[in-house]
Amino acid sequence: MPIHEKSLIRPEDLHTHDELVIDGVDVSGHWSTFIESRVVSDYNEALQDEIEALPGGEYIHRCWQCGSCTNSCTVNAINPDFNPRYWIYLIRMGMESELLRDKDIIWQCVSCNKCTYACPRDVFPEGVMKATAHWLERKGHTSTSPSTHFDTVFTEQIVATGKIEESRTIRRFFQRTKQSLMQDWMIEMVKKMVSGLPVGLLARMGLATLVAPKTKDWSRASAAIQEYIDEQHEKQGEALDLVKLARQTGDTKAA
Amino acid sequence: MTDKAEKYQRVAYYPGCALEGTGHAYNRSTKAVGKKLGLDLVEVDNWNCCGAMEVKNVDPKIQTYLSSRVMSIAANEMDMDVVMAPCNGCYHNLKKAEYDLTNDDQSVAVVDKLSKKAGHKTYESGQVETIHALDWIKDAIGEDGLRERVKNSLSGLKVANYYGCMYTRPRHIFPEKDQGNGSESTSKPHFMDDLLAAAGAENVDFPLKTACCGGAHTLSDSDTSTKLVLNILRAAKLSGADVIATECPTCHSGLEMHQIRAEKKFGEKVDVKILYFTQLLGMALGLKPRKVGVHENISKSMPLLKEKGIA
Numbered sequence: 001m002p003i004h005e006k007s008l009i010r011p012e013d014l015h016t017h018d019e020l021v022i023d024g025v026d027v028s029g030h031w032s033t034f035i036e037s038r039v040v041s042d043y044n045e046a047l048q049d050e051i052e053a054l055p056g057g058e059y060i061h062r063c064w065q066c067g068s069c070t071n072s073c074t075v076n077a078i079n080p081d082f083n084p085r086y087w088i089y090l091i092r093m094g095m096e097s098e099l100l101r102d103k104d105i106i107w108q109c110v111s112c113n114k115c116t117y118a119c120p121r122d123v124f125p126e127g128v129m130k131a132t133a134h135w136l137e138r139k140g141h142t143s144t145s146p147s148t149h150f151d152t153v154f155t156e157q158i159v160a161t162g163k164i165e166e167s168r169t170i171r172r173f174f175q176r177t178k179q180s181l182m183q184d185w186m187i188e189m190v191k192k193m194v195s196g197l198p199v200g201l202l203a204r205m206g207l208a209t210l211v212a213p214k215t216k217d218w219s220r221a222s223a224a225i226q227e228y229i230d231e232q233h234e235k236q237g238e239a240l241d242l243v244k245l246a247r248q249t250g251d252t253k254a255a
Numbered sequence: 256m257t258d259k260a261e262k263y264q265r266v267a268y269y270p271g272c273a274l275e276g277t278g279h280a281y282n283r284s285t286k287a288v289g290k291k292l293g294l295d296l297v298e299v300d301n302w303n304c305c306g307a308m309e310v311k312n313v314d315p316k317i318q319t320y321l322s323s324r325v326m327s328i329a330a331n332e333m334d335m336d337v338v339m340a341p342c343n344g345c346y347h348n349l350k351k352a353e354y355d356l357t358n359d360d361q362s363v364a365v366v367d368k369l370s371k372k373a374g375h376k377t378y379e380s381g382q383v384e385t386i387h388a389l390d391w392i393k394d395a396i397g398e399d400g401l402r403e404r405v406k407n408s409l410s411g412l413k414v415a416n417y418y419g420c421m422y423t424r425p426r427h428i429f430p431e432k433d434q435g436n437g438s439e440s441t442s443k444p445h446f447m448d449d450l451l452a453a454a455g456a457e458n459v460d461f462p463l464k465t466a467c468c469g470g471a472h473t474l475s476d477s478d479t480s481t482k483l484v485l486n487i488l489r490a491a492k493l494s495g496a497d498v499i500a501t502e503c504p505t506c507h508s509g510l511e512m513h514q515i516r517a518e519k520k521f522g523e524k525v526d527v528k529i530l531y532f533t534q535l536l537g538m539a540l541g542l543k544p545r546k547v548g549v550h551e552n553i554s555k556s557m558p559l560l561k562e563k564g565i566a
Binding site: 055056074075078108110111112113114116117124130134145146147148149150151152154155158162163164165166167170173174177184185188189192193196197198201205208213215216217218220221223224225227228229232 | 467
């Protein structure tokens with residue numbers, strides 16, 4: 001699979017004038033097609049530091065742009081716009097407005113770690129993708145992605161009980177993302193699942209959905225984990241200057 | 256008997272959350288195969304979730320702590336020196352925690368702080384060896400040992416062995432792999448191929464052994480996952496496989512779920528059956544299909560198994 005790159009000339013940067021005279025020469029129509037200049041002036045010098053302050057982004061500075069990540073990428077193979085090498089480049093250059101053009105797909109990294117396997121510089125591009133997706137959310141550039149909703153629902157259950165009971169996690173995820181559980185494929189799957197099962201096993205599974213499995217004596221671990229998560233969240237907020245951002249936008253949630 | 260074979264006769268068993276839910280058939284068949292082979296599985300007392308693929312996205316060090324607690328119980332409370340995890344997610348996270356606790360002082364400090372607050376001994380790197388169910392059977396019994404014990408050969412069954420992502424990537428957390436001398440390969444894993452071949456199966460040349468099924472986003476980005484699963488199913492079918500053998504509950508349920516979803520959403524039906532490798536091994540060792548939970552699978556493989564004379 002070759003590396004797919006974006007065309008440098010974007011349709012919105014092409015301008016054609018029906019009537020245009022330059023220096024007395026009529027260049028109306030096709031002959032007046034101009035390409036908007038692509039000089040970037042709005043650099044965010046802090047961008048790389050901010051990504052490095054988030055878990056997974058620590059080693060982005062090591063990248064030497066070989067493109068092994070994009071070349072090996074699972075998601076790139078089905079969506080050529082998904083381009084980790086390019087995003088790492090933009091972050092290192094501080095080209096925030098360019099990065100924001102792809103803000104709605106960065107969270108789609110499936111964490112297969114093919115990039116991490118291929119990277120000759122130990123950048124851990126998978127981690128960089130997660131850090132970037134979180135940066136976009138915490139800076140208010142995107143709303144909470146379905147993936148982050150899932151991670152949150154999942155982690156909340158572990159903090160509370162020490163274990164995951166899958167049907168509970170799935171139900172909460174569908175609730176929080178406001179989707180119906182009654183998808184045709186879901187119904188078909190449950191039908192097939194239930195059809196071969198003996199009554200005893202069904203009863204046991206039903207019970208697990210009512211009474212969540214728990215790790216015993218979990219409360220101290222639970223409190224310690226939650227305290228650590230909150231501490232880190234606050235530290236990252238400081239690194240991202242979210243208090244200042246909240247003051248500017250009048251949005252108290254961002255902090 | 257080699258040192259490893261002796262060491263793996265009795266191991267701490269960490270089933271993990273998925274094996275008590277959607278991966279129940281994997282749990283059941285792993286235990287049944289262990290019993291049949293005379294290997295002793297001692298479940299880790301009062302275990303917790305390893306953090307799966309999600310907790311690291313909230314905080315990677317919490318994932319390291321969660322995995323370290325499981326290893327701490329095995330080492331300090333049960334006096335075991337090997338933890339066997341059949342789930343790729345659990346196996347991967349315990350390996351990752353082991354790597355971080357060997358190489359990263361910050362992780363050591365955080366795990367120590369959290370373990371003290373939680374009131375248990377801090378796990379120290381090197382206290383246990385974490386292995387996958389594949390390592391367990393491969394080293395404790397081996398291909399020759401399996402061949403001697405096969406009562407019901409899988410001959411005539413064409414199998415595509417699917418390992419997924421977390422069994423081999425990223426490679427630095429698996430220092431024992433890629434070491435030559437029959438060690439596991441991270442680019443072309445073969446332990447499952449070896450075991451099933453010893454049980455008589457005909458392994459097909461399957462190029463997507465370590466492709467991703469999109470398991471991390473199976474519900475949050477279902478269309479992407481369905482497309483990725485379709486690639487795997489199509490490739491298995493084109494390779495001539497009757498069955499995809501799995502060794503991870505997330506991959507297994509992902510393949511089963513998106514096989515149905517692909518038919519409903521994209522109108523594409525790819526008829527290839529999906530079975531855990533422990534189910535296939537169990538039947539080869541003479542266990543009845545029900546004993547290894549074949550009826551619990553969503554992918555209905557009984558007609559095929561009967562046709563091949565296995566069930």
